[in-house]
Amino acid sequence: MIEKLAIIGVGLIGGSVAMALREEGKVKEVVGCGRGEANLQKAQQLGVIDHYTHDVAQAVQGADMVLLAVPLGAIRDTFEKMKGQLADHAVVTDAGSVKGSVVRDAEAVFQGVPDFLVPGHPIAGTERSGVEAAFAELYRNRRVILTPLAETRADAVQRVEQMWLDCGAEVSSMSVDHHDEVLAATSHLPHMLAYSLVDSLSRLKENDEIFRFAAGGFRDFTRIASSNPVMWRDICIANQQALGGMLTRFADELHDLAALLEQGDADGLLSLFESAKQARDRYVDGVKHPE
Amino acid sequence: MIEKLAIIGVGLIGGSVAMALREEGKVKEVVGCGRGEANLQKAQQLGVIDHYTHDVAQAVQGADMVLLAVPLGAIRDTFEKMKGQLADHAVVTDAGSVKGSVVRDAEAVFQGVPDFLVPGHPIAGTERSGVEAAFAELYRNRRVILTPLAETRADAVQRVEQMWLDCGAEVSSMSVDHHDEVLAATSHLPHMLAYSLVDSLSRLKENDEIFRFAAGGFRDFTRIASSNPVMWRDICIANQQALGGMLTRFADELHDLAALLEQGDADGLLSLFESAKQARDRYVDGVKHPE
Incomplete structure (x- = not known):
């Protein structure tokens, strides 16, 4: 049971944690903190938080x-x-999409990684944002990755893990670097490709017509290019190194594909497409999500 | 009214045309033609075709x-x-995703583009294939692009257009080259990116784990990498030139993005993401598809 939960940033992510824990009876008091008065008032009206302050x-x-x-750009501040200002028994965790930058920010501020900090990342979200988009089921059956460090207290990890389990999530642990590599591959790189593709096409003279003749596959493929640009700017800056590596790897792959195309290498193209389809079908079967 | 419709290739695309025209009472007789005996038998049992032959x-x-x-690879043959073998009043059309290659195949076989040929492309489909996947509503409110040539008879264009209108589609016309450019941008390039991304990630050592931590955005983004590899090999070979141009354009854009990332240019990244999001949101609003 959490006695007093402080949520810094009461939006979709923070608000949904509070709602899930309340629904399960796993928290006594929730205080919200943020800059927007209207959003915090709304959060209080909705019963997501008990009271609020603008002062961290x-x-x-x-x-x-x-x-x-x-x-991510506001973590250090x-x-x-x-x-x-923290209580002796306080545990601090976060929900940022990059973990290396959070650890570096902590080291800079606290002169070393504090033993009460458990960096975390719930792999959940929707295109919507703000506390009005929050809902108690957001984390149900979703994965949360924790990246505790050598310095992190075992009881702090255990308490954060319990909080996410109480929200209905599955919790995994991995190293900070590994997390940032995995997310660069499966999330950050795809977002870069979707943004780049849409931007590239929108620069074509006849772009309105091009978009008009796009079919359903294009809509799915580019959905993530409608994500929040500020959030993604922060993620890029925070995960610059791992993402840069993945971009280079992808650019090499694309170069190989362009060569196959230029040479009219039908067998090479087929082999690439078949191996990709196999991997994709295996992944989809593996996670058993409905298509 | 079509007196006798010959469908060469009775799968999702051809079968759905027959079903839609039958439902509207716009065809008297449908003959199916293909190589697979079982598929043609099934088509007859389902009432999609009246009879069939393996002989074009x-x-x-x-x-x-x-x-x-x-x-596309079987068009020339x-x-x-x-x-x-065609009747004097016969009109021939096709449903290939590339139009330049169909025209080149026709020129090679008929020594010039025949006046009865109306190259066409219904922008519709599902990940499923075969006649059992066919359904009468596939083309309803979908776009069909026709690319008639200077040689094409006006009455031939009119009859093909009417056929697609009877299937519930919206019909547009454009030049062969323009079609192949537009489709390279909105369909062929995205498929290349999805295939390349999945293939690139599947080569990483820890690829099973990477796919395990992928979220919903990745699933949407890579859905098209589950498409039929043989069909996409044919499309690549058929639209080599336009697709090659789009790939180069995209690679340049990706190179610019990598430079912004390397320089830690937060404003440049934000500006790119914002312009992409605007274009994408405008496109989605424009076509008013449910998200």
């Missing part, structure tokens, strides 16, 4: 669990504001 | 409308087999 230092007073659900 | 020359005897719904 005040929000974390006496909290045994602090969840940072702010954009939030650490600065909570420094020296 | 026989199938087109007396037909006033001939629809080629075979893979099909033209060869129907040469000299």
Whole structure:
């Protein structure tokens, strides 16, 4: 049971945690913290939080669990504001899409990774944002990755893991670097490709016509290019190294494909498409998501 | 009214045309032609076709409308087999995803583009294939592009257009080259990117784990990598030039993005993502498809 949960950033991600824990009776008091007055008022009206403040230092007073659900670009500033204000028994976790940058921010602010910090990443979300988009089931059967460090206290990891289990999620652990590689491959790179494709096509003279003749496959393929640009700018900057590596790897692959095409190498093309289809079908079968 | 419709290739595309025209009472007799005995038997049992043959020359005897719904790689051979066998009033159309190659095949076989040929492309389909996947509503509110040539008889164009209108589709016309450019941009290039991405990731050592942590966005983004590899090999070979140009354009764009990333150019990244999101949202609003 969490006695007092402080949520810094009460949007889709933070709001849904509060709603899930309330529904399960796993939290006594929730204090919200953020900059937007209207959003926090709404969160209170909706019963997502009990009360709120704009002051991070005040929000974390006496909290045994602090969840940072702010954009990656705001993590360091939030650490600065909570420094020296945390209760002795406080555990701090976050929900950022990159973990290396969160650890670097913590090291810079706290002079070393504090033992109460459990970096985390719930792999869930929708295209919508803000507390009105929050719902208690967001994390049900979704994966949450925790990336505890050598310095992290075992009881802190255990408490954060329990919080996510109470939200209905499956919890895995891996190293910070490994997390950032895996997410660069499966999330950050695809977003870059979708943004690049749409941007590239929108620069064509006849782009309106081009988009008009696009079919359903294009709509699916480019859906993620409708994601929040500020969030993705922050993710790129935060995961610059791993994402850069994946981009290079992909550019090489694309170069090989262009060569097959130029040479009219039908067998080479077929072999590439078959191996990709096999991998994709295996992945889809593996996770047993409905198509 | 079509008196006798010959469908060469009775799968999802050809079968759905027959079903739609039957439902609307716009065809009297449908003869199917293909290589697979079991598929043709099934088509007859389902009432999609009245009878069938494995012989193209026989199938087109007396037909006033001939629809080629075979893979692009089989178009030329099909033209060869129907040469000299067509009725005087016959109109021939096709459903291939590339139009330049169909025209080149026709020129090679008929020594010039025949006036009865109306190259066409219904922008519709599902991941499924075969006549059992066919359904009468496949083309309803979908776009069909016709690419008539200077040589094409006006009445031939009019009859093919009417056939697609009777299937519930919207019909547009454009030049062969323009069609192949537009489709390279909105369909062929995205398929290449999806295949390349999945293939690239599947070569990573820990690829099973990578796919396990992929979220819904990845599933949407890579759905088209589950498409038929043989069909896509044929499309690549057939649309080599336009697709090669789009691939080069995209590779340049990706190179620019990689440079922004390497330089940590937050403003440049944000600007690219914002312009892509605007274009994508405009396109989605424009076509008013449910997301």
